[in-house]
Amino acid sequence: MPELPEVETIRRGLEKVLPGRKISKVDVRYSGSIKMPTVSKFTAKLPGRRVIKIGRRGKYLQIFLDNESVLVIHLRMTGKLIFSFTPLTIDKHTHVIFTFSDHSVLYFNDIRKFGTIYWLPIKRMYEIKGLACLGPEPFSPEFCPGYMAEKLAKKKTTIKAVLLNQEFVAGLGNIYVDEALFRAQIHPQRAAASLTQKEMAALYRAICEVLQEAINCRGTTMSDYRDATGAYGGFQQLLRVYRRSGKACLVCGYPIERIIVAGRGTHYCPNCQK
DNA sequence: AGCAGGACCTGATGGC
DNA sequence: TGCCATCAGGTCCTGC
Numbered sequence: 667m668p669e670l671p672e673v674e675t676i677r678r679g680l681e682k683v684l685p686g687r688k689i690s691k692v693d694v695r696y697s698g699s700i701k702m703p704t705v706s707k708f709t710a711k712l713p714g715r716r717v718i719k720i721g722r723r724g725k726y727l728q729i730f731l732d733n734e735s736v737l738v739i740h741l742r743m744t745g746k747l748i749f750s751f752t753p754l755t756i757d758k759h760t761h762v763i764f765t766f767s768d769h770s771v772l773y774f775n776d777i778r779k780f781g782t783i784y785w786l787p788i789k790r791m792y793e794i795k796g797l798a799c800l801g802p803e804p805f806s807p808e809f810c811p812g813y814m815a816e817k818l819a820k821k822k823t824t825i826k827a828v829l830l831n832q833e834f835v836a837g838l839g840n841i842y843v844d845e846a847l848f849r850a851q852i853h854p855q856r857a858a859a860s861l862t863q864k865e866m867a868a869l870y871r872a873i874c875e876v877l878q879e880a881i882n883c884r885g886t887t888m889s890d891y892r893d894a895t896g897a898y899g900g901f902q903q904l905l906r907v908y909r910r911s912g913k914a915c916l917v918c919g920y921p922i923e924r925i926i927v928a929g930r931g932t933h934y935c936p937n938c939q940k
Numbered sequence: 941a942g943c944a945g946g947a948c949c950t951g952a953t954g955g956c
Numbered sequence: 957t958g959c960c961a962t963c964a965g966g967t968c969c970t971g972c
Contacts, residue, residue, distance in 0.1 A: 669965070698949095725966080742966050744950080759950090778949045780966070796967065823943065832967085840965055888965065889952085908965090929945065931963075947969080953962085 670837025671880035679894030724836030745781030827928035
């Protein structure tokens with residue numbers, strides 16, 4: 667579920683509380699969540715490590731530890747990281763529990779069990795394929811209309827499929843792709859290579875704007891998403907097309923449609939988006 | 941090479 | 957109420 671704005675919101679929440687804390691106990695209740703190393707090594711060797719800082723790359727969260735190692739966490743669709751100064755009730759969706767030496771706790775919950783956790787030396791982070799293959803961060807100088815022009819010219823698929831591809835740009839997911847395409851007035855099924863310079867400039871601007879506004883709102887909560895303190899996001903109030911099928915376009919009044927593009931539910935205004 | 945579609949899981953929702 | 961089908965914000969693998 668969480669896309670860049672949600673992961674960034676979680677990162678900021680954890681950055682306020684985790685640095686300096688020392689892990690005293692690790693409890694893995696669903697072993698499928700731990701991709702690296704083995705579960706027994708994970709639980710035996712993590713205690714004693716201290717958190718240095720919290721990073722993010724695309725939708726990957728990075729918890730840097732004091733021995734040049736890092737916990738890399740991907741929340742996929744329904745994963746949550748909840749920090750509490752005191753223990754909380756655990757349920758069947760609580761898969762990993764990190765307890766710190768002052769008895770504060772970090773819970774990894776995930777209804778659909780798609781989320782993944784890796785622990786490895788920083789210098790081996792490239793072994794996580796999805797992380798190694800990530801395209802530029804949307805707010806980095808590398809991501810710009812010129813970069814888009816060069817990449818899009820070679821693509822033979824729809825613009826929506828390209829925006830969802832993390833190798834093109836890191837951090838976009840289904841919600842923000844639909845919202846960015848609406849703001850740029852581009853139809854999601856347009857051939858990526860058919861965009862004009864002007865459209866690419868508008869799309870670049872729309873991507874940065876929608877992500878920044880969503881970060882300012884602390885993310886979008888449709889159903890499952892919560893930040894590190896358990897709080898909802900607020901951007902769902904500002905969505906213009908996502909899950910608004912049948913409702914009037916906020917610009918022209920035409921009904922928003924829902925179709926499938928790149929295998930995903932896609933929302934757009936047939937009148938505004940060409 | 942690059943893309944579409946299924947697989948991975950569970951829960952919510954809507955139709956009959 | 958119960959059963960079934962469909963849908964869900966992401967990535968990885970397979971096969972075309």
